[in-house]
Amino acid sequence: MQVEYLIIGQGICGTWLSYFFQKEKQSFLVIDDKQENSSSRVAAGIINPVTGRRIVKTWMIDELLPFINNTYTELGNELGITAISPKTIIDFFPTPQMRFAFLERQADEPFLQIPKSENDFRNNFNYDLGYGKITPSFIVHLEKILPAWREQLLTSGKLSEELFDLSQLKITSDKIRYKDYAAENIIFCDGAGSLSNPLFSRLPFAFNKGEMLLIEAEGISPENIYKKGIVLAPYLSKNLFWVGSNYTWDYKDDFPTKEFHEKTELQLKQWLKVPYKILDHRASVRPANVERRPFVGMHPVYKNAGILNGMGSKGCSLAPFFAKQLADHLVHDKNILPEADILRFRKILSQ
Numbered sequence: 095m096q097v098e099y100l101i102i103g104q105g106i107c108g109t110w111l112s113y114f115f116q117k118e119k120q121s122f123l124v125i126d127d128k129q130e131n132s133s134s135r136v137a138a139g140i141i142n143p144v145t146g147r148r149i150v151k152t153w154m155i156d157e158l159l160p161f162i163n164n165t166y167t168e169l170g171n172e173l174g175i176t177a178i179s180p181k182t183i184i185d186f187f188p189t190p191q192m193r194f195a196f197l198e199r200q201a202d203e204p205f206l207q208i209p210k211s212e213n214d215f216r217n218n219f220n221y222d223l224g225y226g227k228i229t230p231s232f233i234v235h236l237e238k239i240l241p242a243w244r245e246q247l248l249t250s251g252k253l254s255e256e257l258f259d260l261s262q263l264k265i266t267s268d269k270i271r272y273k274d275y276a277a278e279n280i281i282f283c284d285g286a287g288s289l290s291n292p293l294f295s296r297l298p299f300a301f302n303k304g305e306m307l308l309i310e311a312e313g314i315s316p317e318n319i320y321k322k323g324i325v326l327a328p329y330l331s332k333n334l335f336w337v338g339s340n341y342t343w344d345y346k347d348d349f350p351t352k353e354f355h356e357k358t359e360l361q362l363k364q365w366l367k368v369p370y371k372i373l374d375h376r377a378s379v380r381p382a383n384v385e386r387r388p389f390v391g392m393h394p395v396y397k398n399a400g401i402l403n404g405m406g407s408k409g410c411s412l413a414p415f416f417a418k419q420l421a422d423h424l425v426h427d428k429n430i431l432p433e434a435d436i437l438r439f440r441k442i443l444s445q
């Protein structure tokens with residue numbers, strides 16, 4: 095089989111890159127082994143326009159939000175699914191300091207609002223220090239997008255379900271060969287898999303592990319995402335909620351831990367007034383990096399090998415934007431944003 099692009103991985107990065115190649119009528123094959131605990135399959139899908147204790151705007155959010163809204167809506171229409179939903183984050187203040195920080199930032203930040211009455215959620219949640227609203231926020235329905243896009247790729251013969259074995263990859267200056275496939279370029283969208291890829295493992299990744307519980311709870315409105323130390327977000331269908339997460343940098347494996355389960359269950363017991371049932375517990379490794387900027391572009395030495403990775407905890411908002419940049423770079427020779435282009439690591443990658 096001969097294609098222009100081999101894409102390794104169909105998480106949110108591989109999904110968007112293949113989507114934009116398809117729009118550009120480029121030939122490609124995606125290879126993905128469908129790891130059930132890949133980052134995109136465990137994520138909540140939240141897009142929060144603000145971040146951190148100081149509640150500052152997320153990097154590039156003013157530019158990203160309209161783009162994200164349009165592209166996910168377009169993808170959803172093509173797949174016949176709801177790919178993105180607007181939500182409000184109900185940010186219950188865990189400490190007086192957080193309430194103070196929110197009030198202070200509210201003056202200059204249109205994403206932040208303090209409601210007239212802070213009593214609307216007393217029936218379902220315990221809280222003492224009130225709440226603010228963060229709006230607009232979004233949920234990207236990864237649990238619908240990934241299988242629907244996969245199905246479309248499988249039907250059109252553009253996805254091979256297999257483990258990609260690096261030892262069988264042969265890169266020459268003008269061709270990529272892998273088993274029976276030949277391609278002009280290979281792009282790695284393999285998330286945590288890049289750790290074992292000698293072409294890109296020198297990039298300053300800072301992988302970290304995160305866990306979630308899936309719970310069933312009645313009476314909580316799915317119109318909002320709720321936050322109080324942990325996050326409770328609507329998931330898949332009525333009464334199901336995603337609960338998480340944590341950030342563990344020092345981990346032995348990517349399995350769910352008893353510590354997270356116990357701690358989160360205790361937090362839920364104190365927070366929720368409604369009965370709930372824990373249905374599942376999952377963990378994954380976030381492909382994060384030291385600089386908190388994605389890794390996008392082509393290798394400075396192996397010029398036909400590229401990467402779209404390093405999305406950290408912001409894959410849902412960054413992946414479509416930078417997948418389009420990478421596709422435009424490859425097809426139309428456009429520039430990649432220097433802060434994201436891996437050529438900023440030219441020296442490290444050329445050693």
Ligand SMILES: Cc1cc2nc3c(=O)[nH]c(=O)nc-3n(C[C@H](O)[C@H](O)[C@H](O)COP(=O)(O)OP(=O)(O)OC[C@H]3O[C@@H](n4cnc5c(N)ncnc54)[C@H](O)[C@@H]3O)c2cc1C
Pocket residue numbers: 102103104105106107108125126127128129132133134135136137138139140141256257258259283284285286287303304305306338339377378379380381402403404405406407408409410411
């Ligand atoms: C608990 C948790 C919560 C999160 N919540 C959010 C959130 O609310 N919002 C947000 O924006 N982000 C969130 N994230 C981060 C988000 O999940 C990532 O930024 C994003 O999913 C990364 O996508 P990716 O496509 O780069 O990698 P991945 O999702 O890991 O995809 C990589 C793909 O490559 C495949 N693959 C890897 N190696 C091979 C191989 N050798 N052969 C074949 N296939 C291979 C895997 O099967 C997988 O399908 C969360 C992450 C975690 C862990």
